[in-house]
Each structure stands twice: as structure tokens, then as C-alpha cells.
Amino acid sequence: MRDFSVADDDVARRRRTFTDLYSDHHSWLHGWLRKKLGCSQRAADLAHDAFIRVLTLAEPHTIKEPRAFLATMAGRLLIDGARRRRIEQAYLEALAIQAHDAGMPDPEAIHVALEALEKIAVMLAGLPDKNREAFLLSRLDGLTYSEIAIELKVSASTVKNYVAGALVHCYNTLYGAEQPS
Structure with missing residues (x-):
């Protein structure tokens, strides 16, 4: 028979760790991103995405430097977003060229x-x-x-x-x- 109290304790500990991390550092991360991006809404979205990634960590309680960790996580999200936008732009340009070549009447x-x-x-x-x-x-x-x-x-x-x-x-x-x- 499985001891559910150990699993419950682990879930409670993870929840406390995440809640503490969020309440202690969310506004700092949002401000840091807002300064970098110049847009409060994009900063809020990226801060949210960074904390979603923290939720998926196996052991969030092992984070020693939360702000450095969150800044690195947010920086990677910025790079991923820029890369995705470049790919989308290249795709849209290729579609425009294809449409021009195939469908533009003389x-x-x-x-x-x-x-x-x-x-x-x-x-x-x-x-x-x-x-x-x-x-x-x-x-x-x-x-x-x-x-x-x-x-x-x-x-x-x-x-x-x-x-x-x-x-x-x-x-x-x-x-x-x-x-x-």
C-alpha cells in the first residue's frame, strides 16, 4: 500500500516553493522585462511564461539564485521568440514571393x-x-x-x-x- 502522505507533503512543498518564488520575484522580473522590451504587456506575458517553465521543473526548490535563474529563463524566452518571429517572417516572405510568381497577372x-x-x-x-x-x-x-x-x-x-x-x-x-x- 502506497503512503500518500509523502506525496502530499511533496506537492505542498513544491506549491510553497513556487508561491514564495512568484510572490518574491514576479514584480522584479516584470519590471526587468519591461525595461528591456519597452512594453508592459509583452513583459507580463514573458514573465508569465518564465513562471510556467518554473512550474515544470522537477525540483524548483533547488534554485539557489532565483533572480539570476529567472533572468536567464526570460532571456531564453526572448531569444526563442525572436527566432520564431524570424522564421515566421521568412515564411511569410516566401509565401509572398510564391504568390507573386504564381498568381500575379501580367x-x-x-x-x-x-x-x-x-x-x-x-x-x-x-x-x-x-x-x-x-x-x-x-x-x-x-x-x-x-x-x-x-x-x-x-x-x-x-x-x-x-x-x-x-x-x-x-x-x-x-x-x-x-x-x-
Whole structure:
């Protein structure tokens, strides 16, 4: 049979050690980090992380110079954070280069797209407001006729007529056919 009182005593001793260490040195560590970083919030986060690491130590009661130990621990956390930020920045730069190489259209493609958008704008400009709105809600927003009907406060069959009228108008504008009277 296991003696739980020994284990309980060890847990109580570790808790006391940590509590004493925290209450005696937390504000000092926070101030030391704040001076180094110039940011109270980052200093608080790093001080917290340093004490979390102390919690994971097998024998925190063996720490002889708590401030030197905590400063070393916090310094390592600063180095780890800087290293992580450099890696993240390099990764983001590599992603930007990859996106630029793979997805950036050439100036001619941009020009063609802008011309197409201008033609679309001209086509839509000649539409009645309800037809244009129904058409855009259908084609750009992907709404169903029923959803558009709720949005425009009309019936779904009216929305169908609006969209059909917009399509006919766009076709006629695009191909130069005369508008039906």
C-alpha cells in the first residue's frame, strides 16, 4: 500500500516553493522585462511564461539564485521568440514571393480584365434598378431567386423575370442587337 502522505507533503512543498518564488520575484522580473522590451504587456506575458517553465521543473526548490535563474529563463524566452518571429517572417516572405510568381497577372491581363469590367458596367448601367440588383445578387452573391425575392420584397417569379430581362439586356448590349420595345 502506497503512503500518500509523502506525496502530499511533496506537492505542498513544491506549491510553497513556487508561491514564495512568484510572490518574491514576479514584480522584479516584470519590471526587468519591461525595461528591456519597452512594453508592459509583452513583459507580463514573458514573465508569465518564465513562471510556467518554473512550474515544470522537477525540483524548483533547488534554485539557489532565483533572480539570476529567472533572468536567464526570460532571456531564453526572448531569444526563442525572436527566432520564431524570424522564421515566421521568412515564411511569410516566401509565401509572398510564391504568390507573386504564381498568381500575379501580367499588365496586359490586368488591362483586359479592366476593359471587361468597364463593358459590364456599361451594360448594367442601362438596366432598371431592380433588374440590375436582382442580376448582381444572383450572379455575384450567389443568392437563389427565393432569397433575392425576400431581399427585394417581391415574388420569386418576379425575380426570375428581372434576371431574364437583365440577361437579354446584356446580350443585346454586347452583340449590338436592338432592344425590344
